[in-house]
Amino acid sequence: MKKLLLILIVVVLLTPSCSKSLLDQMNPNTLTVEEFWKTEADAEKGVNAIYGMFYQDGTWARWIFFRLDLTSDEGFSKSPWIELGDWTRFQYVNYDFWEGNNWTWRDTYKAIFRCNQVLKYVPDIEFSDPTKKERILAQAKFLRAFHYYYAALLWEKIPIVLEPPVDPGVQHPESPLEDVWAQVEKDLNEAVVALPEKWDDANVGRPTKGSAYGMLARTYMQQHKWQQAKTALDYFFTGAGKDLYDLVDFKENFRATQENNKESVFEIQHSNENTGGDCDCVDNNMGSNRPQFFAPRGIGWSDGQARYWLVEEFKKEKTVDGEIDPRLRYSLFYPDLEKDFGDKIYGRSWEWDPDEAWFKKYSRDYYRNNEDYFSEVNNRVIRFADILLMYAEVLNELGQTADAYQYVDRVRQRSKMAPLATKYPSIGNNKDLFRERLKVERALELCGESVRWADLKRWGDLDTQEKVNIVAQRDPDFKNFEVGKHIRLPIPQVEVLNNPYLNQNPKY
Structure with missing residues (x-):
């Protein structure tokens, strides 16, 4: 027995030196670089x-x-x-x-x-x-x-x-x-x-020149490189992209019914056809989980909610017809949604707390009563309304405030809101007052579209305790x-x- 053990020890000691390649085999089903x-x-x-x-x-x-x-x-x-x-x-x-x-x-x-x-x-x-x-x-x-x-x-x-x-x-x-x-x-x-300016139908969803110019403008704006940002955004207004983009029915920016439309500058393509697991593999789920995590309690996980100040901000100004801003209907779930617009929440009347709200954008309440992990709704990362508001911001920062109004008004007009100068004449050509109003305009148009964190950083609203205190009045979490x-x-x-x-x- 001892002799056998000695032989085994010798074999083990010699093995690494003579058969290392046996432990370093390539997977025949995996291609090398x-x-x-x-x-x-x-x-x-x-x-x-x-x-x-x-x-x-x-x-x-x-x-x-x-x-x-x-x-x-x-x-x-x-x-x-x-x-x-x-x-x-x-x-x-x-x-x-x-x-x-x-x-x-x-x-x-x-x-x-x-x-x-x-x-x-x-x-x-x-x-x-x-x-x-x-x-x-x-x-x-x-x-x-x-x-x-x-x-x-x-x-x-x-x-x-x-x-x-x-x-x-x-x-x-x-x-x-x-x-x-x-x-x-x-x-x-x-x-x-x-x-390219556009892709053929088989390749829709890949980035275009407009996608790159939009991201470039965002990059310059975060650094306050306003003139470079304007040059990038000129593509949409005086360059080759001026006839490629426009505003569409507001709600169609957050549904699967009219994706990759004329307002889309870049969007991530989702599908509910592959309901696989969460993995980096051929069976991977290609749907969005966002609606499941952001839906109201009892419908989805409700790990994310909207701040109620957004609802209040929407109701501060009426349309030229004296109605509630129609964007509210498609942006948020809130207690008076059914009373204001006749819409239920995934088929339910309100059953949640009176001061609660949830993001409605990207939800599928328009055709189903619950959510899951496989939402087919594309995520609109950049849309033309954002481009218009970005251009207004850049022009204002460059001292061209008078020229900036028209781009905000294009966004407001779609929702039947009065021209900005008519409704807020005290702003005039004051750059600071225009910027403060633009902050509100961006919240009303773009809330829940993953741009607000960049906005707060770009505006310097998180740079001093005094400014953070103002943000904390809207969101108590900023007390931390x-x-x-x-x-x-x-x-x-x-x-x-x-x-x-x-x-x-x-x-x-």
């Missing part, structure tokens, strides 16, 4: 894989809305999941809270990795049509910029990764916010050259807001611990 990036079809699969990241929980399937809508003064959470609720009210105890932080970081960088693969390997693939290749590369640049834009909004100083890693253990240093914005600008400016700290999220602690070049954000 060297085997895959060979054909036009490979390039198409590569770029399509980037779009697949929109359906991951950390991005536009679920958790991004908690960061952009509920953390702003438009929304909040009374979720029984205490840690989830805390992450919408600036009580960040566990920096590694997966659903609130780590998953969004992870999925953002997975999307960037897929963009980087396309940008590295597709240039070496021969195409019969060079334009097709240019458009694939342009899509990858747009999508990389898109994900870096939102990462900059959330964490600010982050690593900029522009190559797929040769060694998985390679770590990247953090970059200052201005460098992240510069990279977003570079990618978008390069993408816009090759992106610490100036200089909560303007950004903590970087996931596991990333800080694993990366010697990465420092935690200030005050965390």
